[in-house]
Amino acid sequence: MALLEVRNVTLHFRGLTALADVRFSVEQGSIHAIIGPNGAGKTSMLNCVSGVYRPQRGAILLDGKDVSGLAPSARTRLGVARTFQNIALFKGMTVLDNLLIGRHVHQRTDVLMGGLYWGPGQREEIAERRRVEEVIDFLEIQHVRHQTVGTLAYGLQKRVELARALALEPKLLLLDEPMAGMNAEEKEDMARFILDVNEERGTTVLMIEHDMGVVMDLSHRITVLNFGERIADGTPDEVRAEPAVQAAYLGEPTTSAWGKA
Numbered sequence: 001m002a003l004l005e006v007r008n009v010t011l012h013f014r015g016l017t018a019l020a021d022v023r024f025s026v027e028q029g030s031i032h033a034i035i036g037p038n039g040a041g042k043t044s045m046l047n048c049v050s051g052v053y054r055p056q057r058g059a060i061l062l063d064g065k066d067v068s069g070l071a072p073s074a075r076t077r078l079g080v081a082r083t084f085q086n087i088a089l090f091k092g093m094t095v096l097d098n099l100l101i102g103r104h105v106h107q108r109t110d111v112l113m114g115g116l117y118w119g120p121g122q123r124e125e126i127a128e129r130r131r132v133e134e135v136i137d138f139l140e141i142q143h144v145r146h147q148t149v150g151t152l153a154y155g156l157q158k159r160v161e162l163a164r165a166l167a168l169e170p171k172l173l174l175l176d177e178p179m180a181g182m183n184a185e186e187k188e189d190m191a192r193f194i195l196d197v198n199e200e201r202g203t204t205v206l207m208i209e210h211d212m213g214v215v216m217d218l219s220h221r222i223t224v225l226n227f228g229e230r231i232a233d234g235t236p237d238e239v240r241a242e243p244a245v246q247a248a249y250l251g252e253p254t255t256s257a258w259g260k261a
């Protein structure tokens, strides 16, 4: 069953067509990648799914429900969480506080209630804390939980951002270039965590990634965009064998890194 269905999405920026009639489905429990050369429309697509952009035509369905008209925060409450190409964390705050703040979208009681000792707010706060600590353990960042995010190595900051998204207990996790700027060891760690999130927590993942080795290794399915159009969609092997995909990538630095060729 499809958790996410992107139906014939078209997005224009003034004269420019960033996405033209793009459709694809992301199966429940899968890891799905969107790839394509620079400017192909990948980030625009992710922004349409998260609700940052409203396409002029088409629809976004989550669990069969049309969410096209919903704001990003409403989609988050329905189970869509994301990470960003450039890390979006409060750099001056601790890891723990960043994760707790992320959770506030799910809290029912307000700040006043939260102040009442042993009131519903207090109990909820404890439950929130437990959920966040569980994610901290899962992503193995216990040792930095009280450190200020800005002082951490880049790879760890990316992992904290993943933790912040996971703390929202998403059904659909959107990852915008999770490997960007990482060294080989950091990439290996991140790839393992993405697999664990998918396999152990059952979270469906939709990611944009330029590292073809990673994409080919992790993804169950891949949608390829070029100049805003879908030019291929299938398993890694199917997509790799597609002449239109090879042509789109000619001259791109990624061509030499098509994973296990």
Ligand SMILES: Nc1ncnc2c1ncn2[C@@H]1O[C@H](COP(=O)(O)OP(=O)(O)OP(=O)(O)O)[C@@H](O)[C@H]1O
Residues within 6 Å of the ligand: 013, 016, 017, 018, 036, 037, 038, 039, 040, 041, 042, 043, 044, 045
């Ligand atoms: N907010 C915007 N306003 C105007 N044009 C935009 C905007 N966002 C994206 N575009 C344009 O839409 C097209 C698709 O851009 P997008 O960022 O989605 O591509 P991408 O595949 O994510 O590229 P990259 O791999 O370089 O990140 C590009 O031509 C880009 O310049």
